[in-house]
Amino acid sequence: MAQLFNLSNKKIRKIKPGFSENYYKIVENLDNYFTTIVDRLNVEVVYAKRLAGETNINIYFETIPEEKLILRISPWRNELLTSSIFFDLLVENKIPSPEVIKYDTTLEIVPFEYQIITFIEHDQTYSDKDVERMGNVYGKVLRKIHLIKTRGFGQPKSKNAWINASWGEALQRAYLQSKFLEVKNSIYSKAKIAEIESFFTNNNLAISQPFLIHSDVGINNVLFRIGKSSIEVAAVIDSGSLISGDPLFDIAMLINDDDKFSNATIDSYGLSDLSQKKKFRLKILRLLCSYWTSCYLSTVKEDPKKYTELTRSLLINLNKY
Template structure:
């Protein structure tokens, strides 16, 4: 059904999956009693492989991961199902690795292109407003805890600042901050952000954890319509302001940032305390994004940006 795909580089788990992809996909879809007529590799990277399986009447997507347990994504698809939100329709999943040596999720195929491929700023803003409204709706749902569940569905009892600190640590942000900002400025930065009381959160809500133009599938005719938010992040239970700050990172188009905020605020403006907290969260995530992904020019400018931002808090 699907020819083996050659993986690049030395990523052995990924290469093993790609080398036997056709066999694996056939085993995954067999219990669904489908009659596949074709299978197409949609995407593959170091953490995820997606295959579209087509019958005469429908398309489904098999997403599998040689590196990630996929527990966060499965939780989000389940908890938001039936809430009239733009998410893929969950069909089946197995995180136990009992059938295959990696977890997989099967969901309905969603037509559309990533919003990151749309150049018309008016269309981007329209789509971003829809995303902002969907985010606000999802944030009304309580989560069992902060962070993410285990593959067995259990949540740990952890504080929000601990989850944030671990998230930053996995990206090497803490170690890099001292080198790029200098120890004194880095200490002031941490004290004003992740260690500050304004970023404490008592009640975890369902969040996407990776809102970005590339993670929104849209269709375009006379207007843009968001079909699905895909690829959630590692954190799916937490402070809604984390989602809002991620979605308005400076590296995203201004029309996207503006539309997100407009859509999010349509159901009611943020309170004064939320504005203050959002300012600190945006500083934290802007710096983290730059330290993780920024080029030499962006890294050189970061100390000045942090100093200016701290002065405005």
């Protein structure tokens, strides 16, 4: 039996309010779940620690025979199926990515889906000067990701089938029906909510050919190896729940983040080829991302002001378009 590594946190409900009951249950029982899972691997675990993260619960561990692995346990159904398909598509297209060792969606071993992937060696510290160079490198990789054609919209329900009939439906299900939007009436007036949500229609968001998207772009979801004269992407990790759709969704997130890494990524990616139709769609996707983010921050008791102001500004801009 694997030894205990003090992975559980019984105080998590007070530390992180606003998260799901499943999230709390996993964190409170993490030692037990970890032991149950790794005992089936027939390896000796010599080290384990929980990694920082918002919604996924990730544990780095080392084993004898010598391996470095990541165990991921998800509060959400189908999330690790999505992640596994995302990683597999990256590997198939020669994009740096972890290898999926195992994923289990049966809920028979522990009451949640889990996945085991290879740990990718990377630099965990970097200087402020490196950030812009990192974004420049990632922008080129993101372009390659956005060239990978997929066969459905949003989130897969199996290796060969997808949950949604259209991209607009995928966005509405994942974002407008999100539990984080339950607080929207405390942030926006009913009239403003109706005005914002009126833009998120199949007509406005329609695309015919979906492509692979990262869906959770940001400096924390890309691993880098940093040398004195060069920087390379070691791995693209942690996709969002929607991995197939409009590449402009990733761009909308980056523009809204408006930080050094995001801006450098966009500059390297290049947006000079956008048609007027795509520019309009990008504005709507920015509104959707900002609207959802403001509600998410409010739910987890963080200040949503930056994103409520951005949402209102984007709405005014769209109404003039």
